[in-house]
Amino acid sequence: MPIDCPAAxxxxxxxxxxxxxxTICVRGTVITTSMGQVSxxxxxxxxxxxxxxxxxxxxxxxxxxxxxxxxxxxxxxPPLGMAGQAMxxxxxxxxxxQIAGGSVERMMIQPFFGVDASVSGGVDCCVxxxxxxxxxxxxxxxxxxxxxxxxxIPDGPHAGxxxxxxxxxxTWTWHMKVRRTRYTISAxxxxxxxxxxxxxxxxxxxMAGNPFSATFPPGKVFQAAGDVVVTVA
Numbered sequence: 001m002p003i004d005c006p007a008a009x010x011x012x013x014x015x016x017x018x019x020x021x022x023t024i025c026v027r028g029t030v031i032t033t034s035m036g037q038v039s040x041x042x043x044x045x046x047x048x049x050x051x052x053x054x055x056x057x058x059x060x061x062x063x064x065x066x067x068x069x070x071x072x073x074x075x076x077x078p079p080l081g082m083a084g085q086a087m088x089x090x091x092x093x094x095x096x097x098q099i100a101g102g103s104v105e106r107m108m109i110q111p112f113f114g115v116d117a118s119v120s121g122g123v124d125c126c127v128x129x130x131x132x133x134x135x136x137x138x139x140x141x142x143x144x145x146x147x148x149x150x151x152x153i154p155d156g157p158h159a160g161x162x163x164x165x166x167x168x169x170x171t172w173t174w175h176m177k178v179r180r181t182r183y184t185i186s187a188x189x190x191x192x193x194x195x196x197x198x199x200x201x202x203x204x205x206x207m208a209g210n211p212f213s214a215t216f217p218p219g220k221v222f223q224a225a226g227d228v229v230v231t232v233a
Contacts, residue, residue: 003094004028011088011114011121013123021077022078024114025073025125027128028040028069028096039063039098041097042075043094043095045094054104061076089114092111093110094109094110147166148232150230151230153224158223162176215230
């Protein structure tokens with residue numbers, strides 16, 4: 001779970017909001033072997049230190065996700081003082097807690113410098129931050145080997161239990177044929193499963209791990225009026 005911005009010892013531009021509070025964005029990438037919902041909480045501390053709470057304290061900011069990339073925007077920054085009026089800036093430390101299964105599984109600590117927005121040369125970590133969900137679902141553990149998937153279609157012309165197979169686990173893609181209809185199920189960059197039939201497609205709306213399951217909504221992809229459930233065969 002590296003923090004990509006700020007980078008180590010980088011000078012980062014601090015923007016003051018309407019309430020007079022200095023803030024930055026903190027961006028990173030999820031790296032985990034977990035299976036399930038993952039969230040990130042972020043806080044910026046004064047100075048350079050290594051002793052931080054092992055669980056997120058009050059006042060942290062939740063990151064949003066775009067696939068396995070995350071960004072926490074509007075993260076409050078302690079007062080910069082005079083050091084923040086010139087490069088390299090005031091010493092600060094960004095800390096991110098990665099939470100899976102209700103517990104902190106990783107911490108990332110990144111020392112950097114904060115500079116006032118009036119000082120040239122600072123890096124804007126908010127570049128590349130976009131909107132997204134508050135958690136990401138990582139399909140790593142149970143699907144990495146490309147196991148066969150069992151697809152349960154509850155009703156409609158293709159009702160029944162069907163098997164989807166993956167010719168190459170590295171592609172994160174499974175194929176299924178029901179009578180003359182071909183389906184493709186693949187990992188989407190959002191962290192969900194994507195099902196396709198001809199020109200129709202749908203993303204899974206919920207997932208669970210240990211054991212794995214994914215639920216697709218009713219619709220044109222599976223031509224079903226009820227939820228379609230995908231599990232490991």
